Amino acid sequence: MRDALLSIRDRLDGFGVLLSGLCAVHCLLGLVLVTVLGLGGGALLSPSIHEVGLALAIAVGVVTLGLSAWRHGHLVPALIGAAGIALMALALVVGHGPLEAFLTIPGVGLVAFAHIRNLRHAC
Template structure:
């Protein structure tokens, strides 16, 4: 026999106004998916650039320019900040939000680290680890924004 679940505008799962929860979940989902895509592209960029430098030097050198990293960060950082802030207001999970902020900090720190050229060290490792932290944090943020009592 199935249990009846009482649904109201106030739930103990979070502090969100549940009369608008479906809209919140859709918006949050959109921002986290965008964040996962952008962060994944950052990681792929950092992993592929050394190979592009070796195989197609002109293309590789273009991808290695500092402006490419700045442009990526200009998209990744605001999307991440918005997704993690709005998610935190919903789920209140400090560790999850800290993982996202740490990923953002590593991506930003990667901009300041000296460019290492073909080697996969320095800013490359920092940016790759930061991007992977962001992907994981966005996935966890999406899951935490879904209240299973609705």
């Protein structure tokens, strides 16, 4: 049972890294395509995509980072992740636009880094 729970937690950390990376790529590509090329503004930068993606990333981060801190007792990844989650939550509040991207990108970077730290502690 314990091994199954650790496997699930590790998969969630891996999923968190993937989700954080996809979010950052989406924000960067969206800014580049819309700003530089003037393409894809309607679908690519839809507010609903950002809201759903950020909400999902926040949920995965809170659950996984909390469970991992409880499991291995290392609080640093949880604190790093909490800082990233705070930036991501703020991005949801400020509304759609460049400020949202400027909050989201470092936020997902911190959360991804925290997930990677958790995976290292899991070994």
